Amino acid sequence: MYCPTQFEEQRPEVLQQLIAAHPLATIVRIGPDGLVADHVPVLHVPAEGEGEHGHLIGHVARANPLWQVRPDEELLLVFQGPQAYISPNWYATKADGGKVVPTWNYAVVHAHATLSPVQEPEALLAILTQLTTRNEAAQPHPWQVADAPTDFTHKLLGQIVGVRFDIRRMQGKWKVSQNQPAVNRASVVKGLASGDSQESHAMSDLVRSISPG
Numbered sequence: 001m002y003c004p005t006q007f008e009e010q011r012p013e014v015l016q017q018l019i020a021a022h023p024l025a026t027i028v029r030i031g032p033d034g035l036v037a038d039h040v041p042v043l044h045v046p047a048e049g050e051g052e053h054g055h056l057i058g059h060v061a062r063a064n065p066l067w068q069v070r071p072d073e074e075l076l077l078v079f080q081g082p083q084a085y086i087s088p089n090w091y092a093t094k095a096d097g098g099k100v101v102p103t104w105n106y107a108v109v110h111a112h113a114t115l116s117p118v119q120e121p122e123a124l125l126a127i128l129t130q131l132t133t134r135n136e137a138a139q140p141h142p143w144q145v146a147d148a149p150t151d152f153t154h155k156l157l158g159q160i161v162g163v164r165f166d167i168r169r170m171q172g173k174w175k176v177s178q179n180q181p182a183v184n185r186a187s188v189v190k191g192l193a194s195g196d197s198q199e200s201h202a203m204s205d206l207v208r209s210i211s212p213g
Contacts, residue, residue: 001171003173006178007173007175007176007178008173008174009174011172014172015109015172016044018079018107019042019044019079019109019111021081022079023041023042023079024039024040024079025041025078025079026038026039026077026078026079026080027039027040027076027077027078028075028076028077028078029066029073031065038060038064038066040059040066040163041135042056042057042058042077042165043057043058043130043131043134045057053168053169054167055164055165055166055167056077056111056113056164056165057118057131057162057164057165058127058162058163058165059127059128059131059160059161060160061159062158062161064161067115067161067163068117071114071115073114073115074112074113074114074168075112075113075114075165076111076112077110077111077112077113078108078109078110079108079109079110080106081106081107081109081202082106082107082199082202082203082206083106083203084105084106084192084197084199085102086102086105086177086188086191086192087191088100088101088102090188090190091180091184091187091188092183092184092186092187093181093184104175105175105176105177105206105207106175106176107174107175107206108172109170109171110170110172110173111165111167111169112168112169112170112171113166114165114166114168115163115164116163116164116166117161117162117163117164118161118162118163119162121154121157123162124160124161125145125153125157127162128145129145132144132145174210176206176207176210177207178210188204189204189207189208192204192207
């Protein structure tokens, strides 16, 4: 990914926060007929060792060939965070000669990883339980895997395969108006905040939180 230094984000905790907030990974690999992309919700599991990236867990349909990739094949997992169009009308410096243009702000994480399939029933059930617990946490009465009939659950386990992605390296790009003077960043924050979408408000918060290095 092309990433000028001013847009680089390398802090592991920040990258992991984006993955937690936007867990649907776009997984890119080379298939028999060229590039293939799958979309799989995953959960990040932190590493116990210092400096490690941890791993990601999820599951796919058994019919999906993704889980059969080579153990040493590197996959690219893309996590798209907040993104928003930036109008030149928002730049305070527009009044000084009009030398402004539109752009697009976004935050994204690329995780490069290898895949290990998980087929053992107990281990696969553990993955489903972890994913369900995480995604049901905000519900008033969280649904649990145990709420479904046991025979029904075990039948479904035979139709899916767990996937574990061991992360080799991660790259973050936060293009959030760091290249603009403070007066324009302030006016961009205001312009985004005036929008009526959650994405616009989320990007407004990101621009406000970032201080150019």
